[in-house]
Amino acid sequence: MEKGKVAERREVPEAHAWRAAPDDAPLPVPARDPPARRGRVVMLLTAAGRLRSASETPQTWRAAFAQERAHGHFFLFVPVFLGAGAALWFSAVTDPSLPALLLFAAFAFWPAWRFRHREDWTALAAGAILFVPVGMLLAALESARLDTVVLDAPVTTDVSGRVLARESDERGAIRYRIALDTTRDPVLKRPPGVVTLLARSRHAPIPIGGGITGRARLGPPSGPALSGLNDFAFDAYFAGTGAVGYFYQAPRAVAVAEPGVEGRIRQTVATWRNNLTEHIRGRIGGDAGAIAAALVTAEQRAISPETVEALREAGLAHVLAISGLNMVLAAGTFLVGARVLMALIPGFSERYPAKKIAAAGALAMVTLYILVSGGAISAVRSWIMICIMLVAVLFGRAAISLRNVALSAIVILAMTPSAVTNPGFQMSYAATLGLVAGYAAWRERPVRREGEGGRLKLFGGALGRFFGGLLLSSLIGGFATLIYSIGRFHRIPAYGLAGNLLAMPVISAIVMPFGLIAVLLMPFGLDGVPFAIMGKGIEWMIALSTWVASWKGEIVTGRIPSIAFLLIGLGGGLVCILRTRLRHAGTLLVGIGLAIACFPAGGATPEALVSEDGRLVAILRGETVATNRARPPDFIYAQWRRALRLGELVKPEIRRSAGLTLEEAVSTTGAAESRNKPRRKADRQKARDAMASALAAARAGNGFVCEAKAFCAAVSPSGWRIVTLDDVAFLGTACDAADLVVVSLALRLEACRSGARLVTARHLRRTGALEIHPAAEGLSNIFSAAQVTPAVESLDRPWARHRSYDWRTGSFDQPADQ
Structure with missing residues (x-):
């Protein structure tokens, strides 16, 4: 064998039969059958092979399971089952019963222990029956242990607390993470424990561990921008953050009591x-x-x-x-x-x-x-x-x-x-699993002949391995995390x-x-x-x-069905974990997921979108999208654009008609003097004419037509008349003229007397953002038959329960429509 080369030989007995033959014996010559007879023999051998494969399929699968068990791959499914159980608990509409989970896990322990040494599918099934409810129990324990108090509604108040951490941006604004001690003017009945507040005003940074106070605007963490998108309230709950907001002015430093031992350790690390x-x-x-x-x-x-x-x-x-x-x-x-x-x-x-x-x-x-x-x-x-x-x-x-x-x-x-x-957890483990499995397969590849490389020996050696490893790592990591980039962020870098x-x-x-x-x-x-x-x-x-x-x-890429995301992710994991023919089950799951993602059922684009705060409303029409804001908030609109693959933005037409409202003084005998404020009242006739003109112009065009600081009007492709209000003085007029009225204020009014659908901040607080699809053909122009999909599916979960809290009564009121 030449120096520096490795030869891989496969010993075939027939190929070396001449070694055992006498020296004077002629070499064996294989017999040649006639073509017709050879074809019949091939057909018979193929049929026999199929029958043999079918009869040996159970033994083959058992052997595959035994081989996977011998390599210890059954242990790799423990985190899969735990994660599946946790995911099931978090995706449930209501909190599953803890006694039932405990009882189920207790009964499942004996079969799992009894079959733990089995080399077939029963060991995996018994493990799944045990570890899935254990994962659900762990999720329930974490939620109960945190018990984060999330603010129920936006409020302006004086806050005082201790600085837990701080970070500044490129403009010098400082974001403080504060352990809230007290609130004043008004005093919150249900104050959050930890808040995150942004201070834009120039000031001397308050040290970590020091006291801080100031007038601030607090609000609950936002929910999903659309159904199925990331729920920031969920993330905030498990991060321990109960409210977010900003200081109106520069915060001030105040004295604060010394924290305990754990608090001092955390303070020291944060200071470092x-x-x-x-x-x-x-x-x-x-x-x-x-x-x-x-x-x-x-x-x-x-x-x-x-x-x-x-x-x-x-x-x-x-x-x-x-x-x-x-x-x-x-x-x-x-x-x-x-x-x-x-x-x-x-x-x-x-x-x-x-x-x-x-x-x-x-x-x-x-x-x-x-x-x-x-x-x-x-x-x-x-x-x-x-x-x-x-x-x-x-x-x-x-x-x-x-x-x-x-x-x-x-x-x-x-x-x-x-x-x-968490997307970081999913993408991190997907990349790691792919890299470890990929390099394991690379190490076990058949050995090939390699040349010395000559003048390119250095490039084909150390440098070649470096850049080859870099290329392979990038390919494996990018391919492994591709589905998560699509499913969670709806875009990929080409x-x-x-x-x-x-x-x-x-x-x-x-x-x-x-x-x-x-x-x-x-x-x-x-x-x-x-x-x-x-x-x-x-x-x-x-x-x-x-x-x-x-x-x-x-x-x-746009939004894909959740089932496709799960099938592709699970199938890719099976391909990486398993090494026998069982891994082809993962390939099958990936194929089914890709088919569902490429050809989703019932994936029609909605016609109207309403943000969680009611300030942004969009009408989707073919390749264009019209909004009631000339500059829609990027935090919300960017998520809409990527999830629904929105096209060109049509900005609203702004009009400035005079005399649409009148001001009249309101007498409030016995009330505080601060409540004696002028109330705006619409001039009914002028408001009615202006709104009718705006709707007519919107029907002729493709976007919103707005009266400055009053209302915006639009007509959807199905003919729905949609009006958004900046001034509640036009509420009665809007209810008479529109099919859908959106108000960004928390009105006590539940519905329009005219029968139009009224959506206020109080409604959106319970439902989150809305996604409105037309009904079936023949009823698409009737708004009452439209399909409205809320972003928040249930209020009976710890991270969404604050949406049903009533600070007046101090109780959680479950709405009748939930």
Whole structure:
């Protein structure tokens, strides 16, 4: 065999039959059948093979199950079943019965224990019957343990509390996370425990742990922008945030009592994180400094929106999250650097286990990293996995395996089952599972002949493996997370692979290593040069991402059915977990999911959309969308645009008619003097004429026709007359002229006397955003027959229960229509 080459030979007995024959014997010559006879033989052999395969199918499947069990793959399904149970609990309309779940799990324990050593499907079925209700119980326990108080309705009040954390954006505005102590003017009957408030006014930053007070506008976290989209109230509930808002003026510092031991520990960590962020941004200015701080402490608010969008369109948004990439690069750099330093000490590596010492140091380093990074789900997952890998190195075990991925998932799901609904958790584990399974398949591939490479030996060796590994990692990671980008964000970067191939060498070789070196040298004041090199690498990354984003390759996919998302995700997981022919069940699930996603049933585009606050209403007509706001809020409209693949925006026509309203003084005998305010009243005839003219103009055109600071009118493709009000003085006129009236104020009125559908802030508080579809053919022009889909399906869940709270009575009133 030639030097440097590996030959793979398959021994076939017939091919070497001449070795056993006498020297003078002629070589065997295979007999040749006539073509007709040969065809009949082939047909008979094929039929016999099919019959044999059919008769051996049960044995084949049993053998496949036994092989999967022998490789320990049944254990990999434990986090799958736990996550499925948690997802079922969170998706339920009402809270499932805890006694029933406990009883079911208790009865399921014995079969699972009894069949735990079986090598067929009964072991998996028994495990599923046990771990699915256990996952539901873990989700219920987490919800009960948090018991976050979410504000029921927007309110303006004086707040006082303690600063838990703070972060500033590129304009200098500071967002405070505050543990609320008291409220005043008015005093809230049901105050949230933790609020997040933005202070735009210039002021001296209030230190973490210090007291803060000021006049603020509080509001509950927003719900889904449309049915099936991300529920920010759900995220806020499990993050412990009960309200969001802003200060009217600069907040003031006040004295506050000292916290307990746990509070002091959290305060110290938050102070470290804030000081580290400000130090990095001071060393590296601009967006490069903001990104450098985000790579270390995960604070991203200081990055300009233009740079964030460029990174997202170039497929590099994952770099900003503290995830497996950051953790692996940091731990790997420390591990290699420590071993190199110890190897430079004469005799050290011979006397002491340098590899284990470096692994212990890397373990301590990544633990400090997770403390200052904010503890995001992707970061915790990466930290647990790396800790398991480093501990495996300490004990001489295999570091990278699917079992380690499963162990980290079990730990996270046991502590925070709500993570299963988090896009970061889903995409992080999908990428990790794909990479581990992909590289395992690559290692087990058949060995081929390889040439020495000649003059290209270096490129075909180390450099080739580096860029080949980078290409393969980008392909596997991008493909594994593709369905989650479509299902959760409704868009994918078409040139994400190119962006990763161009920028990842800079991140891997310059940004993260020099960032780690700078942080390690920071206590000695020697971090200036490493941070400068890191900043230059980030500037190159920004330039490359901006260049790739200029290709305009973003693909807006739109919303896909939930069942398609689940089937594709589950099928992809099975393909990665299993290694026998059983994995083709995952391929089948992926195929079914793709068919449902490409050809959804009942996926008609709605005709009208109403935002949760009632301020934004849209009419969809073919390739265009008309809104009642010339500049719709990007937070809501961007989600609508991506989920429904909206086309060109038609801005409203603004009119300024005079004399539509009259002002009259209202006498309030015995009431406070502050309530003696003039009330606006519509001039009925002028208002009726103006609204009729606006509806006629809207019917002739494609958009809204608005009277400034009064109302907007539009006509949908089905002929529905829709009016949105900025002034309730026109409510009676709108009810008489329209089929749907939308008011962004919390009126006590439940319905129009004329029979028109009235939607106020009180209604939207219970339903969330509305999606209105026309009825069947023949009834599409009748609005009362239209199908209205609310974004909030149920109020009987902990993160939505605040929507039914009545502060006047102090009770939760379940509406009759829910």
